[in-house]
Amino acid sequence: MTIIVSLVSYLTTMSWPGDRWTLAARDALSAPWTVELLWTLLPYALGLLLAAVLYRHAFIPLDRVRRVTEIGWGCIAADDKRPIAERIREIQRPRKIGQLPPVYPNGWFAVTESRKVKVEQVIQVQVFGETLAVFRSKDGTAHVTDAYCPHMGANMAVGGVVKGDCLECPFHGWLFRGSDGSCAHIPYSSKAVPKTANVKRWESREVNGRIYVWYDAEGRLPQWHIPEIGHITRGEWSYRGRTYHEVLAHIQEIPENGADMAHLGHLHVPNILKGNDLRDAFANNQAMDLAEHAWNGEWRARESPESHMAELVMTHSLSFIGGKFKLFKMTVRAEQIGPGIVHLHFDTGLGAGILIQTVTPIEPLRQKIVHEFYTSSTFFAPYAKFVLLCEAYHLERDIMIWNSKVYQSQPLLVAEDRQILKFRRWYNQFYSENSPKFNFRKESFEW
Ligand code: FES
Ligand SMILES: [Fe+2]
Known part of the structure; x- marks a missing residue:
């Protein structure tokens, strides 16, 4: 007891060393030489900070992600304070849909970006109304299978483990080969693995930094290949960034934009500094309207053996004062x-590059659009980033249209719109007898 009392009285009378340090620091800071030093260092510190901010904004590749609720809803009243998702659902419910083409065309579709699937990792992706497991085996090969295990239905992309070139289900440990989907091992079974033990494997290719799967309603093997961009594969071009957008519309609406010359001459004319919201883009602003975008282009389908391809050659300029400069x-x-794939090539005095656009249906009326931008090293990085951002703003104007429109199966066209009909005839080749139709009773724009 005596010891405790002594200790307490000692502790209450001793001075905390921190006080001494605080006093010493205060003396040092108030010394004339310290103040002078701080003032000398301040501009350098501010310079470093500014350089870091500039570097981040100008040189780090763009990563702009806009999910369903985040873009294209300028039509929603600003004074409605309910959650945005609730308001969007409310306006989508009575939205007119139109006589839609089948909802999933046949072809290659990007399911994810290569860098998102590391060696011996599995991720889940949701496309074509399905849930898929995308995994990368030890040798670096990417595989795609249905996510749901045929045994008892566990989602193998949620807690599954990649072993060699197989994916192990987290529920009972069945092991499925990525190469053909067959079951390689059932850990607790004394009998041979049944021949029927298979998970659906999707035909996949990894090219230009993305993993693609082949969708075909008739179950045919791939009918054509995705061109490889050698400058990307060989690492000669620099990655400048990506944008990700979700849209509530039928997939065909998005590529149809490329054949719709008249919309370029209206929707995309207002100067990009006026923004991505149509109400701002079309608002009168004399200063901003001195500069306008001008577009000129020609869309055409290619002949066999490239009949699955079409081409748009387009000139884009930014002109001032009615085109004088x-x-x-x-x-x-x-x-x-x-x-669902566009390769947009350009070659300018500043350098060459490519913008890769992929459009993939998540569900019948919900698409994801990913743009990735690569340029030669001569193309100044901050400028490349700016170009990609401007391009995203133009896309976001389209999204505001797509999110609210009806699909016009019999559009009222004039002669100048003829390329739209050509496009529709060309796109029709991607639908086949068993292509899934939109189910009006079950499906809607809700997500
Ligand atoms: S549910 Fe996959 S092993 Fe049983
Ligand atoms: Fe457009």
Whole structure:
């Protein structure tokens, strides 16, 4: 007891060393030489901070992600304070849908970006109304199978383990080969693995930094290939960023945009500084309207053996004061490859590059659009980032249209719209007898 009392009295009378340190620090900081040093260092510190901010904004590749609720809803009243998802569902419920083509065309579709699937990892992706497991085996090969285990239905992308070139189900440990989907091992069974023990394997290819799967309603093998961009594979071009957008519309609406020349001459004319919201883009603004985008292009389908491809050659310029001065002029060649891939090539005095667009149905009326941008090293990185951002703004104007429109199966066209009909005839080749139709009773724009 005496010891405790002594200890307490000692502790209450001793001074905390922190006080001494605080006093010493205060003395040092108030010393004239310290103040002078701090003032000398301050500009350097601010310079470093500014450089870090500039580097982040100018040189780090763009990563712009806009999910369903985040873009294209300028039509919703700003004074309605309910959660945005609730308001969107409310306006989508009575939305007119139209006589839709089948909901999933046949072809190659990007399911994910290569860098998202590391060696011996599995991820889940949801496309075509299905849930798939995408995994990378030890040797680096990417495989795609149905996620649901045929044994008792566990989702193998949720807690499954990649072993060699197989995926092990987390529920009872069945092991499925990525190469053909067959079951390689049932850990607790004394009998041979039944021949019927298979999970559906999807035909897949990894090219240009993405993993694609082949969708075919008739179960046919791939009918064509995705062109490889050698500059990307060989690492000669630099990655400048990506954008990800979700849209509530039928997939065909998105590539149809490329054949719709008249919309370029209206929707995409207002200067991009006016923004991605149509109400701002079309608002009168004399200063902003001094600069306008101008577009000129020609869409055409290719002949066999490239009949699954179409091409749009387009000139884009930014002109001032009614076209008297041009800030820049750029000619691009966009190759539409099947129903869901575009390779947009350009070659300018600043350098060459490609924008890869993939459109993939998540569900019948919900698409994901991913743009990835690669340029030669001569193409100044901050400028590349700016170009990709401007391009995203233009896309977001389209999204505001797509999110609210009806699909016009019999559009009221004029002669100048003829390329739209050509496009529809061409796109029709991607539907087949068993292509799934939209189920009006069960499906809607809700997500
Ligand atoms: S549910 Fe997959 S092993 Fe049983
Ligand atoms: Fe557009």
